[in-house]
Amino acid sequence: MNKNKILCNLDLVLAGIAFTVLVAVTFGGVIFRYALSSPIIWAEEVQLWCFLWITFLGAGAAFRYGSHVAVEIVFDILPKKVQKVLTVINYLIVMGILAYLMILGFDLLALMVKIGKTTAILRIPMTIVNGIIPAGCVIMMISTTWDHYVRYIKRPQDPEQKED
Numbered sequence: 001m002n003k004n005k006i007l008c009n010l011d012l013v014l015a016g017i018a019f020t021v022l023v024a025v026t027f028g029g030v031i032f033r034y035a036l037s038s039p040i041i042w043a044e045e046v047q048l049w050c051f052l053w054i055t056f057l058g059a060g061a062a063f064r065y066g067s068h069v070a071v072e073i074v075f076d077i078l079p080k081k082v083q084k085v086l087t088v089i090n091y092l093i094v095m096g097i098l099a100y101l102m103i104l105g106f107d108l109l110a111l112m113v114k115i116g117k118t119t120a121i122l123r124i125p126m127t128i129v130n131g132i133i134p135a136g137c138v139i140m141m142i143s144t145t146w147d148h149y150v151r152y153i154k155r156p157q158d159p160e161q162k163e164d
Contacts, residue, residue, distance in 0.1 A: 011139050015057035022050035042121045049129050056136025064143035066151075084152075091148055098137045098144075105133030 029043035062068050075083060111117075112126040119126065 009061070011057040011136075012061040015054050015061065018050045018053040018057065022047055022054065025050070045119055045121050052129065053132050056132045057139070060136055060139030060143045063140045064147055066147055087148070087152065091144070094144055095141060098141050102134045102137035102141075105130070105137060108133065 025040070025043050025046050029040045029047075033039040075086065078086070108130055109127050112130060117126040118124060119129065
């Protein structure tokens, strides 16, 4: 895999690393708890971080590849002009929600800095843990914009896709 491909899929690579850490910590936690009767006290904390990071990084990749679940049966039977309008409306709604979530994420980070909040066991600053929320929203906004650009603007128009 070349460097450009890795950089373009950095969110996916990081989500994969978080998933690997999640599986390793979970497996290790089970082994330590039941085989050695000595639970890993920080395991749940790390698992929660990994879930958060996997969610926000994986969602960005899903936007980029158009992998979110969609039921398009009604959309597909509509005329092409209506489909275009609905696509723009959908894009604007998604961008609005992501922008709002990003603002809330930055507000959360500001609060965490203000109160100096750290994790309970490992004492990691919560800004590091929760920093993925606004970062993930930015990644999702870029990914959905890129996906719409490639699908609806950049691609050449097929002669068979005449307006209805």
